Amino acid sequence: MQRALKLLLLVLAVVLLPACAEPTPPSVIVWHHYRGKEQEALEKVARAFEAETGATVALLALPYDGYGAKLEAAIPRGNGPDVFLSPHERLGTYLANKLVTPAGGAFPDEDLARYEAASVDAITDGGTRWAVPLATKCVALYLATKYVQTPPETLEELLTAGRAAGKGVVPLAYEAHSAYFHAPFLHAYGGKLFDGKGFAMVGPEAERAAARVAELSRAHDIPEEPSGDLVKQMFTSGGAAAAISGPWLAADLPPEVRYTVVPLPRIDGAGRMRPYLTVDGAFLTPQGASKERARALVRYLGSDASAKVRAAEGKQVVANRAVWGEIDDPVLSAFHEAGTLAVPMPASVAMRATWVPAEQALRKILRGDATPAAALAEAKARYDDVMRPPPPPPSPVPVVLLMGVLLLAGAIFAVRRVREPSFRRELAASVPAYKYVAHAVVTVFVLVVLPLLAGTATSFFAGTRDEPRYVGLTHYIEILTARGQPLLSHGSFYLTLLVTVGWTLVNVVAHVGIGLVLGTILSRPLMRMRAVYRVLLVVPWAVPSYVTALAWKGMFHRQFGAVNAILAAVGVEPVSWFSQFSTAFTANVATNVWLGFPFMMVVVLGALTSIPKDVLEAAEVDGATRFQAFRLVTLPLLKPTLLPAVVLGSVWTFNMFNVVFLVSGGEPDGTTDILVSEAYRWAFARNAQYGYAAAYAVIIFGLLALASRVTSGVGKERGGAK
Amino acid sequence: MEEGVEPVAGNRPRQSSTASEDTPLPVPAPRSVRCEARGVKKAFGDNPILRGVDLDIPEGSFAVLVGPSGCGKSTLLRLVAGLETADEGTIHLAGRDVTELPPRDRDVAMVFQSYALYPHLTVRDNLAFGLKLRGTAESEISTRIKEASAMLGLDKLLDRLPKQLSGGQRQRVAMGRAIVRRPTIFLFDEPLSNLDAALRAEVRVEIRRLHDRLDATTLYVTHDQVEAMTLADTLWVLNGGRVEQKGAPLDVYERPASRFVATFLGSPQMNLLEGKLEREDGRFFAAGGGIRAIVDEDRFGDALEEGRAVSIGVRPHDLVLAKGEAPVVAELKVELIEALGFEAYAHGWLKSSGPTLIARLEADDARSVKAGVTVPLTAAPTSVHLFDPESGRSLAAS
Incomplete structure (x- = not known):
């Protein structure tokens, strides 16, 4: 009787529990990396969309570190989102891994006029629009009101004002060794980090830009070894008259800090400092592209109504032109203005390999270990070395031969061992023991041996995951x-x-x-x-x-x-x-x-x-x-x-x-x-x-x-x- | 017999004979020294171990510290070695105050109960260790190792590790390590307690031989009374952190200064009965618990007083069957017989409710006396010991 009751309860539990856990699947799954106010605004927009269409939207916030890796792992296997938000500069990777589909119906031509041209450029590749632009991010100049009251026209004016602030105050704080923050200097002198094919931070323009920064460092106009945290801390504590940073700094500054934000100034004898622009876009995955509601949501996210919420509550520098007439947030407006002057970041995969050599070169120049010309030439050489095309596939014959010989030797050894008279006896005696170690053998095999074999096998290949190319022992x-x-x-x-x-x-x-x-x-x-x-x-x-x-x-x-x-x-x-x-x-x-x-x-x-x-x-x-x-x-x-x-x-x-x-x-x-x-x-x-x-x-x-x-x-x- | 340096016959094989056959030339005698401790006190935390001990061991003498567990004998030895420091009192070696000196400045050698051989060194290196530390020349070291290993029969073991040796061999290496050092004083901390009985008897003799040959001052700690009796020139009986009695072993055995010493030495233990002194025909008797024995008046002298309460002690060895004229001191109702072959011990009661008693039987008598019978016992007046029931001290005039 009791057993029957238990069985019944068990059956009920099995039937009912999944039903309780998952009432109805959401119509659209969205992955994003927003936090704080941006996240709240996004949620509000999603709720509005739900109210309007009756769809259900599931928003999943993921940490920014490893975001790309998660997308790459989940989408091809069909466990990914329908829609994901991401900065546009990863587009090259997404395309290479087939994670995104053209925006198509989510971004019809009639919507074109809605967005800033630079934003649209950023999400366009090969004439196709791959996402709906939502917001732009670029760096601008933060001025501490107590040191600098009038926005400087040029970098030199800024430095003069900053030096007047007194001892213990750095005129300008920014992450000088970072190629991203160096880009405005580079662009001011007419240089480039990337020319569409490869590393381009060489030549007289790039050298002059680097030399100018080295000069700032020597004159202690910028802090030594500054990290993002340090810049924030210096600006917050009044240790810096100005800072180059993005909208994220504004979100972190306590209310008592008085500051203004303006676009980056010009440099005397050169042009305007133009930062890189990144555009957050809403991308459709292959899975999401087939869902009408997913397409509708992406289009809705880009709408002016959504943009107003995201700008007003999420403090986003939205890509919609129409909204800017109605916003009276000076910081937001300043970033918007800076964005119109910015250079869209190239989205190619080859672009991503430029950061490390560029940063190494900048560090060397800032330390005074090398002249700009030498350091940049070395960076170029390193980039070219890293990006060297994989070698032509060698003939697999030697490896096949080697494997054959090894297998043959193994077989001979095994046969000889089996033919030894003691072998059968020992085997029979030890068979029961195998039962006791089997679980350990399996565990060790799965956790240790298999990864080792997989790693070794990987070392014989070059190219991307989707297009591996056998290269034999070339790497070794x-x-x-x-x-x-x-x-x-x-x-x-x-x-x-x-x-x-x-x-x-x-x-x-x-x-x-x-x-x-x-x-x-x-x-x-x-x-x-x-x-x-x-x-x-x-x-x-x-x-x-x-x-x-x-x-x-x-x-x-x-x-x-x-x-x-x-x-x-x-x-x-x-x-x-x-x-x-x-x-x-x-x-x-x-x-x-x-x-x-x-x-x-x-x-x-x-x-x-x-x-x-x-x-x-x-x-x-x-x-x-x-x-x-x-x-x-x-x-x-x-x-x-x-x-x-x-x-x-x-x-x-x-x-x-x-x-x-x-x-x-x-x-x-x-x-x-x-x-x-x-x-x-x-x-x-x-x-x-x-x-x-x-x-x-x-x-x-x-x-x-x-x-x-x-x-x-x-x-x-x-x-x-x- | 104050210092107790007089040798006791039977225990002293004076002529040099050694463990190995090819006896080398006698080892030059180390400088043996006098070892003195004065008013030494030592406590671990709140637990007093030594409560004021005076020790005096003359040059070349073999002194044995004996006593029950916890009496402080090992602590005293470690104080002499320098492994512990005294709370109060001084220790002198060769007249030099070494109380505050570390072991290495005392020139002592010690044989540990566990042998404490260096497990990672061969026997040879174990022996050489102390010499190397003192910067002894290589040739001298090898000479001394040769001598010591010949003396102890270690020649074939020199290249082995301690773990490859038997217990007895390890013990000999430990002694060899002490000998090669030629220290001014040898310290032994229960060196035989980890050996089996047969080996123990053998090594005991060997230790005494070595001492006689080297003539070095030796301080030996044991709780084993056989070792104590057979090895010592002077026996120091410790109890509760104090010296209870000292003297030549047989003196101490025959004239125990207290009930504690009387019962601690001798096996089986001395019979003890509570009673009082009676006087009859001008002679003193100790009577009580079913015994009535004549007392040696020369020995107890003035302490004898009619009616005085006493503890009466008679060693089982001295309590024998009364035959012929011998005065009967007690009637024993035999409970069981322990036959050892050359003699036997009869256990039983004197009175139905009295304490148990042990008496010795000759081997022949042991066959006729059966459990359940009552036999008459006698004891010589000189074998009757009297103690004060309160203090436990012997009533003998000291």
């Missing part, structure tokens, strides 16, 4: 021949390997050293509050490494970091930590040592408890000082425990991506990059060369496997000899 050959450059040239595999090995050695030595000292001190039974210290010392390990890394990066800031503040307190000149290899490397090491010593300390603490106390006392009676007892007795006895920990620590450090990527970020000029961060750059910062990055990963794996074999071999040998 390129890596191991340093891409035809001298073996220890900048960014070569061997130089990076050298840095990585040095990095690993220094770190592991420091980890073990500090771990040993602290472990030994903490193991002394007479110490008071031992437990408290132990917990405190393990904290660096417990905090997520990226949090620590970011904190240390902040502490190493040239102007505002704690490290320089301490140095200044003892009378040392502030150090520009990330402008030289030695100091940047030191900063990385300091961070990683902080992260890594607790592990060794815990290992040492554990190992010390296994050393009998009377053996140490025997050494004492034998005449050893405390240090001698440590060196001659404790240390050798710790070795068997420490060795595996050292191997493990070495592997971790060898692959310590977080610290290198977040603290120095490879600065200066990629010299502090280690093998993994270099592999990362090939995959994600250099035109998505996954195959090349995979080859790097396979080489790293091989090196580590070899190194740990050698290390454990050495350990065994020593253990056996004694």
Whole structure:
């Protein structure tokens, strides 16, 4: 009776639960990356659309980081949205991955007059309109009212006004090393970042623009090593007379900060500073294009009614002309005006690979490490190297032959093994054991072996995911021949390997050293509050490494970091930590040592408890000082425990991506990059060369496997000899 | 017998014989020194371990510290070694105050209960460790290792690791490590307690031989009374952080200064009965609990007083079947017989409700006496010990 009741309840639950969870599917699914007021305004527009049409709209807000990757993963498999909002500069990628369809009915010709021409240009590619333009974003000039009252006509006027603001105030704060913020200078001198085919930030115009910025830096008219956060902080606190930033800064400024926004000024002897314009568009996915309501929603999002809400409540610089007569928000109007002067950002895939070399060149120029001409030429060479077309597919014959030989050898080995008389007996005896390890074998195979095989396979291919091209061992050959450059040239595999090995050695030595000292001190039974210290010392390990890394990066800031503040307190000149290899490397090491010593300390603490106390006392009676007892007795006895920990620590450090990527970020000029961060750059910062990055990963794996074999071999040998 | 340095016959194989056959030349005797402790106190936290101990071991003497667990004997040894520091009092070696010195400046060698060999070093390196630390020349080191290993039969083990040795071998390496150092004083901390009984007896003899050969001052801690009795020149019985009695082992055994010492030394334990002194025909008797024995008046002298309450102690060894003329001191109702072959012990009661008692039987008598019978017992007056029931001190005139 009871069982029947339970069964009934179960059946009811199975039938009813899905029904409860999903009443009716929404008519249109929209993905976006808006936050705060922009998100609220978007939701309001969507509700209005629902009220008007009876459709249901599901809005899903995704984090901006990884937004593109999610779209790329979901849309081809049919789990993506019908509509997504995105800046237009990714259009090239979307087209390459077939994530979008022409706007078609959502953007009929009759709507053309509705939008600013620049916005329409931005979402048009090959004569086809691919999205409905919603809002524009570009940078403009923020002026702190207390320092600058009248909008300057030229950059020089601005600087004059800013310098008059007094000591401790920077005339102009902006992210000078970023190519995006450098673009207005470049455009003012008639230069270009991208010419439709490749890297174009070369030639006299680009050099003059870079030289002008270097001059500003030397004259301390702009801050050193400014990040977005720093610009915001300086402008908020009155440390900057002006700032170049986008609408996002206005959203972050507290109400007591008095400021005005104006379009960027001209530069004396050059033209107007014209920033890059990005246009947020509403894109239809192939799935959404077939839905009438999705098309209707996209058109509705671009309508003047929607634009009014988005402008008034979402503070968006909307692309609709008609709305601007009715808006009396000076900031918004200023951005709108700036937008009309801006240059639409090229949307090509090839454009995206320009940012990194351009930024590296700018950093070099700002540091004074290279002349603009040399740095820009080098950037161009790097871009061309990265964008080099994949090599012609080699003949697969050698690989097929190799595979054949390997298979044959495997088969011969297997046959010989099976024919051994003991084999059947052993097999029969061990069959029951396989049942017990089967789950582990399957798990390890799925989680370890398969990804390894997939990674190795990837390394034999070049090109995009949709159009992979077999290239054989070309990637390996390129890596191991340093891409035809001298073996220890900048960014070569061997130089990076050298840095990585040095990095690993220094770190592991420091980890073990500090771990040993602290472990030994903490193991002394007479110490008071031992437990408290132990917990405190393990904290660096417990905090997520990226949090620590970011904190240390902040502490190493040239102007505002704690490290320089301490140095200044003892009378040392502030150090520009990330402008030289030695100091940047030191900063990385300091961070990683902080992260890594607790592990060794815990290992040492554990190992010390296994050393009998009377053996140490025997050494004492034998005449050893405390240090001698440590060196001659404790240390050798710790070795068997420490060795595996050292191997493990070495592997971790060898692959310590977080610290290198977040603290120095490879600065200066990629010299502090280690093998993994270099592999990362090939995959994600250099035109998505996954195959090349995979080859790097396979080489790293091989090196580590070899190194740990050698290390454990050495350990065994020593253990056996004694 | 104050200092107790007089050798006791039977325990002292004076002639040098060694563990190995090819005996090398005798090892030059180390400079043996006098070891003194004065008023030493030591507490761990609120727990007093030593409550004021005076120790005096003359040059070349073999002193054994014996006592139950927790009496402070190991702590005292560690204080002499320098592994602990005294809260109060001083320690002198060769007349030099070493109270505050670390172990390495005391020139002592210690054999630990666990042997405490360096697990990562071969036997040879274990032996050489202390010498190397002191910067002894290589040739000297190898000479000393050769001597010590020959003496202890370690020649074939020199290249092994401690984990490849048996318990007895490890023990010998630990002793070798002490010997090669030629220290001024040897300290042994219960060195035999991890060995099996047969090995223990063997090594015990070996230790005494070594001492006689090296003639080095030795301080030896044990809770085993057999070791204590057989090894010591002077026995120091510790109890509750104080020296209860010291003296030559047989002296201490025969004339225990207190009830504690009387019961601690000797196996089976001394029989103890509560009673009082009676006087009859001009002689003193100790009577109570079913026993009535003549008392040795020379020994107890003035302490004898009619009617005085006393604790009466007789060792089972001294309580035997009364035959012939011998005065009967008690009647034992036998409960069981423990036959050891060369003699036997009869357990039983003197009175139906009284305490149990143990008496010795000759091997022959053990066959005739059966459980359930009552037998007459006798004891020589000199074997009757009297203690104050309150303080536990012996009534003997000291």
